[in-house]
Amino acid sequence: MKSQDETLEDWCRALLQAFELEEVEVDVNEVLALAGVAAHAVVRPAAPLTTFIAGLAAGLASGAGQTPDTASMQAAMGVARKLAQGYASAEAPEA
Template sequence: MNLHDWIDELSDVLDLDPEVEIDEGLVLDLARVVAHAVERPAAPVTAYLLGLAAGAQGAKPALVEKLAARAQALAEGWERPAGAPDPDDVTDEVPDDTGVDHSGERFEG
């Protein structure tokens, strides 16, 4: 089975019009850019949201290309690529108190 067969079968299962044109290259390119520029889990979520937006707005091929271009531009300009630290994370150094005896102390939580 190849990608085109999968698309045909999936379209049948999802009750999608088999005549609706899908540009799988566009979707795959967008997913690749998003996976590398943002993070891997963002790729399928982006493809899903692109599909929702396209469906809500009429799903004409030119519109899908425009929406995908917007999403790709956002990903390419993403300032928080995968693996980058979250700027809201606290990065204060934790003091080393391994030499302190805490055996008689009580902590309340």
Template sequence: MNDDERTALDAWADKLRQALELNDLEFDIDRVLDLAGDAARSVVRPAAPVTTFLVGYAAGRAAAGGSDPATAVSDAIVTATGLAAAE
């Protein structure tokens, strides 16, 4: 990804966070991209968006149940990455 693409991605993420009222959400874009890449390479390309959606949903559910949101995201990413590596 070049600098212009990274700038556009960061701007999009900020805009989407605001639209979804997630202004205080901190997340590591590079970690999400790595997860998507692992899923795409290990399973099939369409696994990338499916994986990131399911990881986000699982993390949100865990956070709603009282888990620390950052821990919930990290745990879901570790699980998904492990499964993709086993493919």
């Protein structure tokens, strides 16, 4: 039986192949870490929403030729992570 990590890597490869993006490298652990930040700092359903929007932003930036794929993904995930972390601070009740 495959481990969770192996299953996620296989699933990632299958998705990339289905979208003809085999040359794109995805750091599954980094995506999951971003989802975790969003889930804990905002609300749990923010995890898939955050990763989707970060991916969309990265794809648009890369597609427009603004930056290479890897840099686009890192930048978008960095913005999303910072925003989610700041959201938790802003929403915390004042003592």
